[in-house]
Every structure is written in structure tokens, then in C-alpha cells.
Amino acid sequence: xxxxxxxxxxxxxxxxxxxxxxxxxxxxxxxxxxxxxxxxxxxxxxxxxxxxxxxxxxxxxxxxxxxxxxxxxxxxxxxxxxxxxxxxxxxxxxxxxxxxxxxxxxxxxxxxxxxxxxxxxxxxxxxxxxxxxxxxxxxxxxxxxxxxxxxxxxxxxxxxxxxxxxxxxxxxxxxxxxxxxxxxxxxxxxxxxxxxxxxxxxxxxxxxxxxxxxxxxxxxxxxxxxxxxxxxxxxxxxxxxxxxxxxxxxxxxxxxxxxxxxxxxxxxxxxxxxxxxxxxxxxxxxxxxxxxxxxxxxxxxxxxxxxxxxxxxxxxxxxxxxxxxxxxxxxxxxxxxxxxxxxxxxxxxxxxxxxxxxxxxxxxxxxxxxxxxxxxxxxxxxxxxxxxxxxxxxxxxxxxxxxxxxxxxxxxxxxxxxxxxxxxxxxxx
Amino acid sequence: xxxxxxxxxxxxxxxxxxxxxxxxxxxxxxxxxxxxxxxxxxxxxxxxxxxxxxxxxxxxxxxxxxxxxxxxxxxxxxxxxxxxxxxxxxxxxxxxxxxxxxxxxxxxxxxxxxxxxxxxxxxxxxxxxxxxxxxxxxxxxxxxxxxxxxxxxxxxxxxxxxxxxxxxxxxxxxxxxxxxxxxxxxxxxxxxxxxxxxxxxxxxxxxxxxxxxxxxxxxxxxxxxxxxxxxxxxxxxxxxxxxxxxxxxxxxxxxxxxxxxxxxxxxxxxxxxxxxxxxxxxxxxxxxxxxxxxxxxxxxxxxxxxxxxxxxxxxxxxxxxxxxxxxxxxxxxxxxxxxxxxxxxxxxxxxxxxxxxxxxxxxxxxxxxxxxxxxxxxxxxxxxxxxxxxxxxxxxx
Numbered sequence: 001x002x003x004x005x006x007x008x009x010x011x012x013x014x015x016x017x018x019x020x021x022x023x024x025x026x027x028x029x030x031x032x033x034x035x036x037x038x039x040x041x042x043x044x045x046x047x048x049x050x051x052x053x054x055x056x057x058x059x060x061x062x063x064x065x066x067x068x069x070x071x072x073x074x075x076x077x078x079x080x081x082x083x084x085x086x087x088x089x090x091x092x093x094x095x096x097x098x099x100x101x102x103x104x105x106x107x108x109x110x111x112x113x114x115x116x117x118x119x120x121x122x123x124x125x126x127x128x129x130x131x132x133x134x135x136x137x138x139x140x141x142x143x144x145x146x147x148x149x150x151x152x153x154x155x156x157x158x159x160x161x162x163x164x165x166x167x168x169x170x171x172x173x174x175x176x177x178x179x180x181x182x183x184x185x186x187x188x189x190x191x192x193x194x195x196x197x198x199x200x201x202x203x204x205x206x207x208x209x210x211x212x213x214x215x216x217x218x219x220x221x222x223x224x225x226x227x228x229x230x231x232x233x234x235x236x237x238x239x240x241x242x243x244x245x246x247x248x249x250x251x252x253x254x255x256x257x258x259x260x261x262x263x264x265x266x267x268x269x270x271x272x273x274x275x276x277x278x279x280x281x282x283x284x285x286x287x288x289x290x291x292x293x294x295x296x297x298x299x300x301x302x303x304x305x306x307x308x309x310x311x312x313x314x315x316x317x318x319x320x321x322x323x324x325x326x327x328x329x330x331x332x333x334x335x336x337x338x339x340x341x342x343x344x345x346x347x348x349x350x351x352x353x354x355x356x357x358x359x360x361x362x363x364x365x366x367x368x369x370x371x372x373x374x375x376x377x378x379x380x381x382x383x384x385x386x387x388x389x390x391x392x393x394x395x396x397x398x399x400x401x402x403x404x405x406x407x408x409x410x411x412x413x414x415x416x417x418x419x420x421x422x423x424x425x426x427x428x429x
Numbered sequence: 430x431x432x433x434x435x436x437x438x439x440x441x442x443x444x445x446x447x448x449x450x451x452x453x454x455x456x457x458x459x460x461x462x463x464x465x466x467x468x469x470x471x472x473x474x475x476x477x478x479x480x481x482x483x484x485x486x487x488x489x490x491x492x493x494x495x496x497x498x499x500x501x502x503x504x505x506x507x508x509x510x511x512x513x514x515x516x517x518x519x520x521x522x523x524x525x526x527x528x529x530x531x532x533x534x535x536x537x538x539x540x541x542x543x544x545x546x547x548x549x550x551x552x553x554x555x556x557x558x559x560x561x562x563x564x565x566x567x568x569x570x571x572x573x574x575x576x577x578x579x580x581x582x583x584x585x586x587x588x589x590x591x592x593x594x595x596x597x598x599x600x601x602x603x604x605x606x607x608x609x610x611x612x613x614x615x616x617x618x619x620x621x622x623x624x625x626x627x628x629x630x631x632x633x634x635x636x637x638x639x640x641x642x643x644x645x646x647x648x649x650x651x652x653x654x655x656x657x658x659x660x661x662x663x664x665x666x667x668x669x670x671x672x673x674x675x676x677x678x679x680x681x682x683x684x685x686x687x688x689x690x691x692x693x694x695x696x697x698x699x700x701x702x703x704x705x706x707x708x709x710x711x712x713x714x715x716x717x718x719x720x721x722x723x724x725x726x727x728x729x730x731x732x733x734x735x736x737x738x739x740x741x742x743x744x745x746x747x748x749x750x751x752x753x754x755x756x757x758x759x760x761x762x763x764x765x766x767x768x769x770x771x772x773x774x775x776x777x778x779x780x781x782x783x784x785x786x787x788x789x790x791x792x793x794x795x796x797x798x799x800x801x802x803x804x805x806x807x808x809x810x811x812x813x814x815x816x817x818x819x820x821x822x823x824x825x826x
Contacts, residue, residue: 284818284819284820288819288820292821297820297821298823298824300823303811303812303815303820303823304807304811306815306820307762307811307812307814307815308762308811310759310814310815310818311759311762311763311766311811311814312732312763314736314751314755314756314759314763315732315733315735315736315759315760315763316732318732318735318736318738318739318751318756318759319731319732319735319736321735321739321751322734322735322738322739329449334731335727335731336731336735339727339728339731339732342728343728343732393717393721395724396717396720396721396724396725397717397720397721397724399724399727399728400714400720400721400723400724400727401720403727404696404700404723404724404727405700405704406700406703406704406712406714406715406719406720406723407704407711407712407714407715408715409715409717410711410715
């Protein structure tokens with residue numbers, strides 16, 4: 001990504017970032033777009049399936065690289081200087097990311113996707129000085145991984161229906177309940193938990209947020225095995241977990257506002273399609289080779305499906321360009337990121353099913369042939385893409401209500417006490 | 430649009446370039462004009478008129494707004510802007526389904542003349558087009574319905590061994606956009622040198638032209654029968670292929686903008702109706718089944734808008750834009766599909782009222798399907814996209 005000529009400070013920032021990266025990392029060899037069929041790892045992964053020792057090494061490498069960034073002032077580009085940031089714009093952040101993408105550095109997603117991208121800004125916005133001093137520098141220096149203790153078995157799309165309780169206990173709180181679909185909990189030192197503190201208030205108004213020490217007694221983290229066979233996520237059981245009151249984030253019963261800050265910082269998967277093994281597998285060059293290798297390049301029906309998919313993939317990429325261009329021009333973000341997320345999930349799903357059709361019966365069982373059974377991994381991962389980070393239905397509600405201004409569902413009760421909603425069964429609805 | 434514009438060298442010429450603010454200003458000016466002169470009643474009146482469009486509105490578009498000149502070269506009376514600016518204008522016209530010779534004259538014919546590199550033809554024709562005095566069109570009468578100018582597939586040919594500047598044409602062009610009223614017709618015909626571009630002056634030549642009953646009521650199509658019709662060479666003998674290729678890139682991109690304009694109008698109409706139409710004691714837009722339909726329409730429109738915008742930037746050679754060959758093919762496919770889907774869903778959101786003749790929904794549905802098929806349709810545009818993206822063509826093709 002070239003720097004914008006209208007920003008003189010940006011040129012200096014780019015030069016500084018370039019010097020830092022040159023000194024601390026090696027440039028990636030140019031990755032050819034050309035696909036050599038039958039060569040390379042026969043895996044099409046979306047979710048990690050690393051054995052524990054490999055995963056532990058990756059987490060250690062991620063923490064170490066974040067430390068290097070932090071020590072050179074690139075650890076928290078948009079953050080305030082008193083907590084280790086350098087107070088630059090989101091555009092600087094984007095520019096740095098695109099520069100770093102040219103180098104071979106460890107993937108720091110385990111730190112950044114949840115902790116640095118969502119929890120950090122939430123603590124910054126709602127935390128006491130003491131909480132901010134205690135956790136923010138440690139997080140952005142790569143020492144502390146944070147997870148998000150939001151979803152529950154009974155509170156998915158309807159997050160405000162959560163029932164994990166926090167009750168006063170002397171100068172602190174006792175937490176009791178169950179969280180689910182918690183990414184990176186097994187590596188996390190802290191978690192941001194939403195708990196019900198007053199069931200007699202309406203459901204959005206009786207929730208409080210806490211920073212929980214994940215090593216505290218009563219925190220039980222269990223891997224949640226998903227349909228792919230791997231265990232990317234966790235269930236977190238909280239049994240009489242004591243949290244000091246100074247670890248409360250925001251006012252008592254003011255947790256919904258805290259949650260909204262976190263969710264607003266949920267970075268849309270803009271540009272995500274190009275990245276990773278799954279993105280490359282459903283991109284045109286690889287799918288074309290798949291057709292060729294299977295003698296289907298003259299099959300008009302297969303070509304048509306390939307072309308339809310490619311058209312939508314390219315257009316989604318253009319949508320991301322447009323969003324980035326607007327962002328750089330200082331315009332308010334439009335609905336692009338929500339649309340992009342919908343399209344991304346649909347395109348990846350279509351790609352997996354197209355490949356499955358081409359591979360045919362050799363997808364049913366592992367014949368050992370390269371480029372066949374490997375598709376099962378992606379095929380089994382794609383349903384999650386239309387659920388995680390906001391289900392497709394919720395994303396469409398958001399587009400319809402916030403962008404188009406259509407009326408909300410009249411049945412959503414924001415006034416009755418939460419306790420009564422539960423009794424009438426409406427909390428689960 | 431002559432104030433404070435930058436210029437940029439593109440394809441060996443200097444092209445004027447509007448800033449974002451100027452594009453917005455242009456959009457507003459065209460929208461304001463069309464909202465007063467081309468509301469639904471005016472569009473319906475034009476549809477029922479003999480020519481199929483309102484002559485007075487066309488004259489005002491040229492004289493008051495100067496739109497035909499916008500993207501023509503400055504050497505021939507134009508303002509020298511590009512497809513980015515042209516797309517803004519076309520998008521607004523698409524929004525109201527303006528019946529007009531603008532697309533056939535400015536997008537099809539003028540682009541062909543410029544692309545032919547024929548200075549004489551440009552001198553003869555472009556100033557009149559820029560001023561709105563001349564209407565024109567282009568046809569590539571491929572019998573298979575695509576716009577591929579391939580030898581042996583064209584319905585019109587040069588008689589005898591004529592290959593000079595003046596020839597005689599014979600044959601039929603079955604589907605000519607605004608062919609019933611155009612003053613000048615540019616036509617790709619088979620000649621001994623291969624497919625070649627010719628100019629036929631409709632004010633003198635005795636061509637039989639028949640306006641056909643059309644699916645799209647807001648864009649007229651005519652059949653032209655050529656019997657010993659004198660025509661004049663444009664460009665080089667046998668030189669039609671690269672000209673048509675350029676026209677298709679520009680025209681599908683402009684069409685994409687027009688489709689996005691039409692699709693956005695459908696989305697807005699459907700959304701407004703979903704907010705006001707009450708059933709079961711509540712607005713139908715509060716039901717998720719309807720709400721999600723509208724969200725799907727919005728998603729399609731956003732993606733199509735991005736595809737059309739990037740394609741226009743790519744054709745104009747804006748730095749950082751994608752490969753124009755791929756981007757134009759992407760835009761043509763995605764915007765064709767999006768407009769069709771959104772125009773169809775618009776009728777569903779409206780229910781019974783949307784199926785009436787009085788409601789404009791069918792006018793958009795008609796335009797959506799006709800423009801999707803104008804340059805050959807899905808069978809053609811998906812294969813073109815694959816070819817542009819580097820996938821080996823079908824051996825049988």
C-alpha cells in the first residue's frame with residue numbers, strides 16, 4: 001500500500017516502520033500466484049489443527065514478536081503514550097499492517113484478534129486508571145493474552161439474555177455461570193466477562209463487566225470440540241470465582257455499554273479472503289487447476305459455477321478497496337464491512353462446495369490422492385463462518401435496521417425486569 | 430465541470446479528472462434535472478411517444494447540462510473526462526430509467542469512433558454528438574446474439590469485393606439499440622479484409638428500419654435491413670475487432686453504472702414500501718422475512734456499486750485500480766445479476782401492487798432483464814470473465 005501524498009507525517013512513519021522491519025525481520029520471498037498441482041502440503045485448513053506443542057510454540061513466537069514491536073514503539077500504534085501507545089491514527093495502523101505483510105513474521109492473531117483489537121480498547125474506554133496501568137502495557141507488550149467471556153449456551157445472538165451471575169461478596173464479587181465459544185481462553189491470562197448483577201432490572205440494564213484473572217480458583221477452561229474434529233474454542237465454567245471490585249469495568253449494571261464498545265471494535269474480516277490456505281484454495285488459480293486436474297475444464301456447468309464464484313469474490317475485493325479508499329479519505333464507514341462479512345462467508349462456502357462437486361466420491365473417503373480428501377477440512381469449517389462474529393440473520397437485521405432504517409421486531413422487550421422474561425420463557429426466545 | 434479539474438495522462442491522451450466533490454456536484458446536478466424533467470409520468474409519456482424518448486429533454490441534456498460532451502475528446506468539442514464521470518451520469522439516468530439516445534450515441538457510437546483512431550470520422554461526427562445535434566448508434570450484428578465481431582457470424586456484409594473507403598452493404602442487423610431514430614449508424618460488417626467498421630448516414634441512405642416490440646419499454650430496439658446501402662469506412666479495413674473490444678469494455682462498464690442506478694432505485698422503493706405498508710397491525714418491514722429480503726438487496730447493491738466503480742476507475746487507468754480487462758468483466762456480470770435480482774425482489778416486497786401495470790416495478794424488471802442480455806447475457810459474460818482472468822477458453826468456443 002503506497003503512502004498518501006497528502007500526509008507528510010505519513011512518509012516519515014513509513015520510513016521508520018520500514019527501517020524497523022528491515023532490522024528485525026526478513027522480507028518474504030515473492031509468492032508466486034502460480035499453482036503447481038500436486039505439490040505442497042495437502043491441507044486446506046481454516047481452523048487450526050496444530051497439536052498442542054506446535055500451538056504452544058506459535059503462541060510463544062507471537063508473544064515474542066509483539067514484544068519486539070512494542071519495544072520499538074509499534075506495539076500499539078493508535079494507543080495513548082502513557083500506556084505504551086503512540087497516539088497515531090487508524091490509518092497509520094493500516095499502513096503498518098500492510099508493510100508488515102511484506103515480511104516473514106509470526107502470526108500474532110492469538111493476541112490481536114480478541115485482546116489487542118477488542119478488549120484493549122474496551123479497557124481503555126471504561127477502565128479505572130489502575131486497571132489501565134495494570135493491564136494495557138502488559139497486553140500490548142505481548143505478555144498478557146485476553147479473551148472475551150460473552151457468549152453463553154442460552155445467550156448467543158441475544159447476548160443481553162446472559163445469565164452468568166455476579167453477586168457482591170465483601171469488597172468483591174463472586175461469579176457463577178458458564179461461557180462458551182471462547183477463543184484463545186486456553187492461552188489467556190485475563191478475560192472480559194459480562195455478568196448479570198441485577199435480574200430485577202430490564203435485561204440490558206442489569207449487566208456488569210469484569211476483568212477476570214483466568215488463573216483464579218474456580219475458572220475451569222475446557223476445550224470445545226467443534227464439528228471439524230479440532231478444538232479451536234473453549235467452554236469456560238465459572239464456579240464461585242472471586243473478582244475484586246477494582247476489576248469491575250464501568251459502573252455496576254452498566255456492562256451493556258461496555259459490551260457495545262467491545263463489539264464495535266470487532267474488526268470486520270475485511271481483506272480476509274485473500275489470506276490463508278482456505279482463501280488461496282477457493283481463489284481462481286487453485287480452483288482452475290482443480291478443474292483441469294479432474295478433466296472438468298471443458299465442462300460448461302463447472303465453468304459457469306467457477307465464473308459466478310470468481311465474479312462475486314472479485315467484487316467483494318473491490319468492495320474492500322472502496323471501503324479502504326473511503327476510510328483514507330476520512331469518510332464515515334458505510335455498510336461495507338457487514339456486507340463484506342456476509343459475502344466472505346458465502347464465497348468461501350460456495351468455493352468449498354464447488355470443489356467437493358469436482359472431487360466427487362474421492363471426498364467421501366481418503367483415497368490418499370493429493371487435492372481430494374483435503375477439502376473436507378474446509379467443507380466442515382464453512383458453516384461456522386455464517387455464525388461466528390454475528391450470525392447471518394443478525395448481520396441482516398443490522399443492515400436492515402441501521403442502514404435501511406426498517407423497524408425493529410416489536411416483540412423485543414427492553415422494559416420488563418429480566419427475572420420476569422425468564423419466567424415467561426421469553427429470555428430464551 | 431470546468432472548474433479546478435486536474436488532468437492526467439492516460440493512453441497517450443490528456444484526460445480531465447473530476448475530484449470527489451465535483452463528482453458529487455455532477456451527480457446532484459443530473460439528479461435535480463432528471464427529477465424535474467423525467468419523473469415517472471414523463472418517462473411513461475416518452476415510452477408512449479413515437480420516438481420512444483422526449484426530444485426536448487434530450488435537447489436540454491445537451492444544451493443545459495452538456496452531458497453528451499462530457500467524456501468526448503476536447504479536440505472534437507468534448508470536455509475530455511473519462512468513464513468515471515460518464516458513469517455518474519449514466520447511473521442517474523438508470524435510476525429513473527430515462528428513455529434517451531444517450532447510451533447508444535455517447536457510449537456505443539462515440540466510443541467506437543474514438544477507438545477507431547479515424548480522425549476524419551471523429552471530425553465529421555463527434556462535434557455533432559458532443560453538441561447533442563447528432564444521435565448515433567453502433568451494432569455488431571453477430572447472429573448468435575453476442576457482440577463478437579467474428580468473420581462468418583455477421584449478418585451484414587460488404588457486397589462484391591469492395592474494400593475501399595466507400596462500400597455497399599447488404600444484410601440484416603436484427604437488434605440495434607435506438608436504431609429506429611439514430612441519425613448515424615456505425616456497423617461492423619464482413620468485408621474481404623475481415624470484420625470492418627462502417628458508417629451509414631441514415632438521413633440519406635435508404636435503410637429499412639423497423640422498431641420492434643420490446644421487453645424493455647424504456648430503451649428501443651430496431652431491426653435494420655440493408656439492401657445496397659452505401660457506407661463509409663471507419664478506421665482500418667479488417668480493423669473492427671480491437672474497436673469492438675474497447676467499446677465493450679467501456680459500454681459494459683457504463684451499463685454496470687446504469688444497472689446500479691436502477692438497482693438502487695428498486696432497493697429504495699422496496700425499503701420505503703416496507704416501512705409504510707401495514708399488515709397484521711405492523712409495518713411489513715418489521716417482519717424478518719421482509720427485512721432480510723431488503724438486507725439481501727442492499728448487500729447486492731453495495732457489491733455491484735463497488736464493482737461498477739472499480740471498473741470505471743480501471744478503464745480510466747486510475748492508479749491503484751484493478752486490471753481493466755478483469756474489472757470490466759466482473760462489473761458486467763455482477764451488476765447484471767444484481768439488478769435482475771433486486772428488480773425481481775422489489776416486486777415481491779410490494780406484493781400485488783408490484784405486479785400492476787401502474788406500478789413502475791415492472792419497468793425496472795424489464796430494463797434489468799434486457800440489459801442483462803444486451804451484450805449476449807450470462808453465457809457470454811461468464812466465459813469472457815474466465816478468459817480475462819486467464820482461464821483457458823472452451824475448445825468448442
